[in-house]
Amino acid sequence: MISVRELTKVYRQPTRDVVAIDDINLDIDDGEIHGIIGRSGAGKSTLVRCLTLLDRPTKGQVIVGSQDLTAVSDTELRNARRRIGMVFQHANLLSSRTVAENVAMPLEIVNTKKAERRAKAIELIELVGLNGLEDTYPAQLSGGQRQRVGIARALAADPDVLLCDEPTSALDPNTTEGILNLIRSVAERLNLTVVIITHEMSVVKNLCDSVSLLDAGKILESGKLSEVAGDVNSQLSRSLLPLPTHDEVTADLVIEVVGKADAVNTPIGTTIAAENPVTVDIAAANIETLSGTRFAHYLLGINSDKPINLTGIEATLARHGFSVRVRAKQGVQA
Numbered sequence: 001m002i003s004v005r006e007l008t009k010v011y012r013q014p015t016r017d018v019v020a021i022d023d024i025n026l027d028i029d030d031g032e033i034h035g036i037i038g039r040s041g042a043g044k045s046t047l048v049r050c051l052t053l054l055d056r057p058t059k060g061q062v063i064v065g066s067q068d069l070t071a072v073s074d075t076e077l078r079n080a081r082r083r084i085g086m087v088f089q090h091a092n093l094l095s096s097r098t099v100a101e102n103v104a105m106p107l108e109i110v111n112t113k114k115a116e117r118r119a120k121a122i123e124l125i126e127l128v129g130l131n132g133l134e135d136t137y138p139a140q141l142s143g144g145q146r147q148r149v150g151i152a153r154a155l156a157a158d159p160d161v162l163l164c165d166e167p168t169s170a171l172d173p174n175t176t177e178g179i180l181n182l183i184r185s186v187a188e189r190l191n192l193t194v195v196i197i198t199h200e201m202s203v204v205k206n207l208c209d210s211v212s213l214l215d216a217g218k219i220l221e222s223g224k225l226s227e228v229a230g231d232v233n234s235q236l237s238r239s240l241l242p243l244p245t246h247d248e249v250t251a252d253l254v255i256e257v258v259g260k261a262d263a264v265n266t267p268i269g270t271t272i273a274a275e276n277p278v279t280v281d282i283a284a285a286n287i288e289t290l291s292g293t294r295f296a297h298y299l300l301g302i303n304s305d306k307p308i309n310l311t312g313i314e315a316t317l318a319r320h321g322f323s324v325r326v327r328a329k330q331g332v333q334a
């Protein structure tokens with residue numbers, strides 16, 4: 001549904017060129033909620049602007065539906081943009097207009113009749129949970145309510161795609177949760193494909209089906225949440241399944257393992273010790289459910305009076321569905 005091909009954006013500057021997006025490839029399926037996470041300056045907002053061609057990519061293609069937006073005429077591009085709703089950190093509502101008038105603005109631009117605009121606005125105001133507030137003004141609303149109006153406005157032209165750039169960054173945790181739940185429920189109801197840009201892993205954890213890690217204009221990792229989280233060697237897994245605070249582990253072999261689904265029920269220590277002559281201490285553990293799949297992340301200290309056969313332990317863990325990352329191995333067979 002959304003395909004990005006070899007997308008590059010260079011900002012030409014008098015002193016130096018800034019490569020904000022560096023040869024990105026990305027595929028997002030219909031109906032998927034895809035998170036793009038990265039720190040400040042990673043290129044997230046540039047990517048969003050390039051997805052709608054508000055910013056012209058220096059190179060590459062953006063394909064939405066079956067249409068290559070980099071190749072169409074200005075008129076076709078304007079029509080294509082209507083299929084893409086945008087939500088930003090701040091809703092930027094017009095203070096002189098009521099909630100209903102703000103929501104209806106995208107319809108005004110395409111000359112929809114007044115009564116029809118009003119009816120659509122009321123329907124969307126209900127959808128975002130602001131029943132009865134249609135004739136109030138933005139100044140009377142809380143930050144979370146204003147963001148709901150922003151979401152309703154983004155839905156006014158019946159888009160297929162919702163692009164959200166840091167939609168909860170200005171909100172407190174409770175309000176954030178409400179907005180994420182709202183995005184999920186409207187995505188399901190209206191069968192939307194959602195791209196959500198964020199610097200907060202909690203947004204990815206609570207909302208997304210799939211995720212990409214953007215750093216210095218490049219996508220370092222990308223995939224379904226259930227796949228990237230299951231790979232203990234991925235950066236995303238480490239932040240999706242963080243270990244709790246723990247003491248430093250000293251052992252002959254120190255490893256981290258991640259297992260998912262049935263592997264979570266494996267008694268990790270006894271399973272390793274049953275097949276290898278070692279003792280196993282669990283130094284830290286995190287068990288949680290992401291996107292409907294259970295995960296277990298363990299930090300293990302492994303000791304033995306003989307040199308440890310790491311290959312044997314890795315084979316045991318692989319057989320039980322765990323990925324393995326070795327942290328220290330001073331007591332391991334050469």
Ligand SMILES: Nc1ncnc2c1ncn2[C@@H]1O[C@H](COP(=O)(O)OP(=O)(O)O)[C@@H](O)[C@H]1O
Nearest residue numbers: 011018020038039040041042043044045046047
């Ligand atoms: N209009 C612009 N002109 C020059 N440089 C820009 C412009 N917009 C963004 N940049 C640069 O591109 C990089 C990525 O910026 P941005 O996409 O805003 O990152 P993020 O949204 O992840 O914080 C940064 O180094 C930023 O300074």
Ligand SMILES: [Mg+2]
Nearest residue numbers: 041044045046
């Ligand atoms: Mg940004």
